[in-house]
Amino acid sequence: MKVEAKPGYETKTQPKTGADLLVEALINEDVKTIFGYPGGAVLPIYDALYRAKDAFNHILTRHEQGAIHAAEGFARVSGKPGVVIGTSGPGATNLVTGIADAMMDSIPLVVFTGQVARSVIGTDAFQESDVIGITTPITKHNYQVQDVSDLPRIVKEAFHIASTGRPGPVVVDIPKDISANPCEDSYDTDFHLPGYQPTTKPNPLQIKKLADSLAKAKKPVILAGAGVIISKASLELREFAEKHQLPVTTTLLGLGGFPGQHELSLGMAGMHGTYAANTALYECDLLINIGARFDDRLTGNLAHFAPFATVAHIDIDPAEIGKNVTTHIPIVSDAKEALKSMEHHVKQSPEHKDWFDMLNKYKEEYPLWYKKPEEAMVPQWLLKQIHAKTNGDAIVTTDVGQHQMWTAQYYTFDRPNRWVTSGGLGTMGFGFPAAIGAQLAFPEETVVAVVGDGGFQMTLQELSVLQERGLPVKVIIVNNGALGMVRQWQEAFYEKRYSESIIEIQPDFVKLAEAYEIKGLRIDSQEQLVNALPEIFDYDGPVVVDCRVLQQENVYPMIAPGKGLHEMIGVKP
Amino acid sequence: MKRIITATVQNRSGVLNRVTGLLQKRQFNIESITVGRTEVEGISKMTFVVDVEDNQKLEQVTKQLNKQIDVLKVSDITDKAIVARELALIKVVSTGQLRNEIQGIIEPFRASIIDVSRDSLSIQVTGKPDKIEALIDLLRPYGIKELARTGLTAFLRGQQPQVTELTSYSLLK
Numbered sequence A: 001m002k003v004e005a006k007p008g009y010e011t012k013t014q015p016k017t018g019a020d021l022l023v024e025a026l027i028n029e030d031v032k033t034i035f036g037y038p039g040g041a042v043l044p045i046y047d048a049l050y051r052a053k054d055a056f057n058h059i060l061t062r063h064e065q066g067a068i069h070a071a072e073g074f075a076r077v078s079g080k081p082g083v084v085i086g087t088s089g090p091g092a093t094n095l096v097t098g099i100a101d102a103m104m105d106s107i108p109l110v111v112f113t114g115q116v117a118r119s120v121i122g123t124d125a126f127q128e129s130d131v132i133g134i135t136t137p138i139t140k141h142n143y144q145v146q147d148v149s150d151l152p153r154i155v156k157e158a159f160h161i162a163s164t165g166r167p168g169p170v171v172v173d174i175p176k177d178i179s180a181n182p183c184e185d186s187y188d189t190d191f192h193l194p195g196y197q198p199t200t201k202p203n204p205l206q207i208k209k210l211a212d213s214l215a216k217a218k219k220p221v222i223l224a225g226a227g228v229i230i231s232k233a234s235l236e237l238r239e240f241a242e243k244h245q246l247p248v249t250t251t252l253l254g255l256g257g258f259p260g261q262h263e264l265s266l267g268m269a270g271m272h273g274t275y276a277a278n279t280a281l282y283e284c285d286l287l288i289n290i291g292a293r294f295d296d297r298l299t300g301n302l303a304h305f306a307p308f309a310t311v312a313h314i315d316i317d318p319a320e321i322g323k324n325v326t327t328h329i330p331i332v333s334d335a336k337e338a339l340k341s342m343e344h345h346v347k348q349s350p351e352h353k354d355w356f357d358m359l360n361k362y363k364e365e366y367p368l369w370y371k372k373p374e375e376a377m378v379p380q381w382l383l384k385q386i387h388a389k390t391n392g393d394a395i396v397t398t399d400v401g402q403h404q405m406w407t408a409q410y411y412t413f414d415r416p417n418r419w420v421t422s423g424g425l426g427t428m429g430f431g432f433p434a435a436i437g438a439q440l441a442f443p444e445e446t447v448v449a450v451v452g453d454g455g456f457q458m459t460l461q462e463l464s465v466l467q468e469r470g471l472p473v474k475v476i477i478v479n480n481g482a483l484g485m486v487r488q489w490q491e492a493f494y495e496k497r498y499s500e501s502i503i504e505i506q507p508d509f510v511k512l513a514e515a516y517e518i519k520g521l522r523i524d525s526q527e528q529l530v531n532a533l534p535e536i537f538d539y540d541g542p543v544v545v546d547c548r549v550l551q552q553e554n555v556y557p558m559i560a561p562g563k564g565l566h567e568m569i570g571v572k573p
Numbered sequence B: 001m002k003r004i005i006t007a008t009v010q011n012r013s014g015v016l017n018r019v020t021g022l023l024q025k026r027q028f029n030i031e032s033i034t035v036g037r038t039e040v041e042g043i044s045k046m047t048f049v050v051d052v053e054d055n056q057k058l059e060q061v062t063k064q065l066n067k068q069i070d071v072l073k074v075s076d077i078t079d080k081a082i083v084a085r086e087l088a089l090i091k092v093v094s095t096g097q098l099r100n101e102i103q104g105i106i107e108p109f110r111a112s113i114i115d116v117s118r119d120s121l122s123i124q125v126t127g128k129p130d131k132i133e134a135l136i137d138l139l140r141p142y143g144i145k146e147l148a149r150t151g152l153t154a155f156l157r158g159q160q161p162q163v164t165e166l167t168s169y170s171l172l173k
């Protein structure tokens, strides 16, 4: 019997290809959003994506760097791995900055790069680059698929590695013939990674040691890092701190892991941290580090870091413990598991009244401070207004520079996963695309991108995506007509020789926004800002706000390079 | 201080690059590195001799190596009871008359002559690095034309002494 094909219905079923297997694997991983950019070596993958159109929201950024920072923003607020696709050669090399950024800040990413066909790998073929060689030092792990039968298993491993233990970026490099050629319907995906078994539960003996130290401590302090946020341990941290009345300071990336407005909060520590936080780290006799990596921007000169303290360090990455700071109580564990175990083992600890009185005095007498002029805007004031208007509960991304530090100081976060910034690598160009990713993860939330006039110009081509997707990101340009952080260092340490840090000519950011059919506003004074806030935040669409602020403002207080925690300058007189 | 570190690794493409790249990135000095297959299919063993400043650095080397997904096990075996060997090939200038003299020198080292030409001879020696150093020193006056060393490879002895206070091996000066 002959079966008539329905008109318009493709009867010939195409054989499955490696690219189809990849698409299936992504569906299995529950991937909905992909950030990418096509090209020769990923044509088969894009063809398979075309066939599976309904399964994904593919965001075509206008540069691969935009794609990967967007994926980072997505991952940071959602806790799910960000997925990126780029082509071979220049596509892959354009992703490198974002891969390095994600590695430094422990952001889970799975990055797929196209590669030339296996038969020509190693011949300097068109758009060939050694992606494995380039990315080995900046990935948690990477793979080049050598056989299509390995592909589904590798994808599964990649997602597992990226998102467990200490998260990080994993690159999967796929030669074009592997994605293009027909293959079997399915392959085995069981995997076994004997060399990757992260320790998530703490050693009770070490927890006991910490409990004993806590019982004796007169000046204890908790330092909370991004690990608290990644392991979703904010609530446990808060309960622990409240129960034992322990002051808490956070790192730059740890902001929001403990409520910034809590009475036990000392605010952020480090180079531009508060006097109270840094002094607490200096004077404490017990330092409990939960999920921070003792970065040099936090510790200042190591010789003066917590010199009187017993140091306990909870980290899921054993290599971080003892790397920079001598640690007396090493606890390899997931932060949440460690806090739960402490809840178990730590009895009521003594009161630390003198310690608290002193810290509270520091908080009161030496708060963050700035001078507000009559009319002109200073960035600190601007950020306070934005904080108030958004009830301190927007998702805020920043770029890198002065505006980043001011946002960290003045946009107080009370919840985790609201704060997205490039800490370890300090990547200019990060903030705006990261906001796109964050908005895609949470379409209903207010997302604010606080960017500098310098850094915004590194990735502003992504305005296309805002317009195209109708993403209501509020872009706040803190426009000081300068590479402000560079200018500040030149003022302080290079006798005001402003070498290449003052930007005389800027584009008209309002017209630029309008060229992308996005609302643009220019704000020159405090009064104008107050009037414009409703227009910016009550409007249901993207806005680019060019905020002209005083150029000469500096970020204070500060620990100058080479100085210790106790040598802060620019503290409120 | 010099330490002998062994790593059991999965024999995947790029694993050597991963490991050496890591040591380079973290600024650890590698004196020698050997790698080869083991009794288990798909598993290789690497032996490094590294020069580290202090215990903290040493701990970092092992932790960073351990963090690699293809690395299964890392051990610092310097202070254990181990057998450790290196192989060296030494080509010395030698005319016919000197051959006997050289033969006499190398014999106590249980080295052997493995190639002879009109004006040179090639010697193979295996042993601990200090033994090899000693032989090289003795042969130097004759003129060393070429020298190739494999680097140290090592593993634990079948039996480890019960006492933990093993006097640290003087294997690595």
Ligand SMILES: Cc1ncc(C[n+]2csc(CCOP(=O)(O)OP(=O)(O)O)c2C)c(N)n1
Pocket: A399, A400, A401, A402, A403, A404, A426, A427, A428, A429, A451, A452, A453, A454, A455, A456, A478, A480, A482, A483, A484, A485, A486
């Ligand atoms: C890709 C990159 N290049 C250079 C730097 C060095 N850098 C750090 S802050 C800064 C100035 C940033 O200027 P802007 O974006 O206007 O921010 P501001 O400091 O003025 O707030 C520069 C150049 C960097 N962090 N990243």
Ligand SMILES: [Mg+2]
Pocket: A401, A452, A453, A454, A478, A479, A480, A481, A482, A483, A484
């Ligand atoms: Mg600027």
